[in-house]
Structures are given as structure tokens and as C-alpha cells.
Amino acid sequence: MTAIVEGRSANRVVAAAAASIAVAMVGMAYAAVPLYRLFCQVTGFGGTTQRALAPASAPLAQRIGVRFDANVAPGLGWTFKPVLTTVSPRIGEQTLVSYTATNNTDRPITGTATFNVTPESAGQYFNKIQCFCFTEQTLQPGQAVDMPVVFFIDPAILKDKQARRISEITLSYTF
Template identity: 35%
Template structure:
């Protein structure tokens, strides 16, 4: 009888362990986002709500902003900025246009994930408008210009003279197909 009780106790403990592991795995993404936001790591930047006090233009400094675009494995779109870099003053609002083209014969959905380097500068880089805030749906053969409007806070540490804004473009078509009903979105021939 004690062997049956110990087996039951073991199964219960293993079941609780599985539930705990699932819960921990489920919470990892929000925990990661909170930690990156709190510590400014992994190039996480603040979104459209920036109305910062550091928005006074500092014309005594110039910052070189480089733009990098990559595509995740399996992404067939062409994607990139209109220019590789620009020079600006902290506190100044600037814009860069990225272009994307869907060369396939099917509608596709993409999501761009941004990153800022050096990571200590991410807290001073504020996007006020960005194609990365939403998923992009492109029809077959469609080409689109997508702006990113941003401000570099004038409180940016003086030793930072160069920033890199990088985007990785991911194909999320399969994940979004059911909710967007992509088949009905195709243009009639």
C-alpha cells in the first residue's frame, strides 16, 4: 500500500513540476520585455508616446545614425532603407524611409523587429512613428514605402557619436493567416 501512495505522490509532484515549467515558460517573454525595458538592454526602445523633455535640439553635437536591414530565414521580400546613414543633431526629429517588396504570387504578412546599438543609447532613441509598430500585409508584387520617424534625446551621453538602428524582417504569414483571412485579401485578376 505504501508503494501505491509513493507512486501517487510522485505522479502528483511530477504533474506540478510540469505545470510550473509551463507557467515559467509562458512568463519568460513578458519578463524578458520588462527587464529589457527597465535596463535598456537588447536595443529595446520606447514607442510612440515619447514627449520627452530632452527634445531641445543640441546643435553643438552631431550623431551619425546607421540603418541596417536583415531578413529572417525564409523571408523572400526585398527590404531596406533608402539610405545607409544620416547625420543629425540630438533633439531633432528625423525620418528614414524603408522599402519592402513582395515578389511572390501570394499575400504575405511581415513583422519588423528593431534593435538599437550601442545598447546604452537605446533609452535615448525614441520612435514616434514606425512600420515596426504593426504587421505589414503586402499583396503579390506590391511595393511599399514605410517610414520610421524618430528623435534622439539630447540627454544622450556625450561619448555616443554613432547609433545603429537595425531591423530584422520576419515572415509571420502562417501565424496570421487565420486571423487575417489572407485568401480573401487577394486582388481579383
């Protein structure tokens, strides 16, 4: 009789451990996306840009090319493009550029822009002060809007052995 009780007790321990592992795995699955996003924002991994309030120092004389790219997910019904396709700001210089978006449908549409920077090693030095990509954008039927981006390239890029050789950075958005 004691062997049966001990067997049931051992089964309960195994079942509780298995249930605990399953709950932990589900919790980690939910935490994976925000943790990965945080990791990318802190390190610039995958071309993720940084957020800043303002440049920390005066602009340098050296310039770097910045190219702008715009894409729209199939079926969104928007036209989206940069006003200028390239600029060459001084490193550390606060720069304002714009994109335009037009809702070509007969209904309001809300979109969110995802973004990245290439080459990826430049992501940690590309700092956005203001960007339409920080919030959702709702466009009414036929509405066209100007979407500004204010950014600067951190002068620390020149101290990075790999990144200091970069002559052009591409900022790409997809709605």
C-alpha cells in the first residue's frame, strides 16, 4: 500500500514539474519579442536605430551619405516615398528629412512604419530625435501627409573600426 502512495506522490511531483516547465516556456515565448526588441534598440543589432533627444556634441567636418528607401506592404493602399532620396549631413549634425504618404483608398487606414538601417553596423550610430515611426499613422481617404524624420549620426561611428569605413547609410521604412 505504501508503494502505491509513494508512486502517486512521485507522479504528482513529475506532473507539477512538467506543468511548471510548460508555464515557464509559454512565459518566455511571450517575453521573447519585447526582449529581442530591447536588445536590438540597445545594441543597434539588425540595423535598429537609436532614439535621442539631441546631438551630444557639435557637428564634425566629415560628411556621410544617407539614402532613404520607402516600401508599402501589399494591400495597404498607400503611396509612400521619401521627398529626397539622399542627403550628406556632417557627422553629428541634426538633419530634417521628410517622407510623404497618401491614402489611395476610400476608407481610413492606420499603418505603422517598421524601419532598419544598413549596413547593420551603422544602426547603433544612427540616432532619431523625431520620427513618424514612433507612433501609428492614420490617413483619411485621399489624404496626403508629410512625415518628418529628424536624425543625426553619432560621431562615435568614427571610433568603431568596422563602422568608420562606411560612406553611405540607408534608412529604410516599410508601412
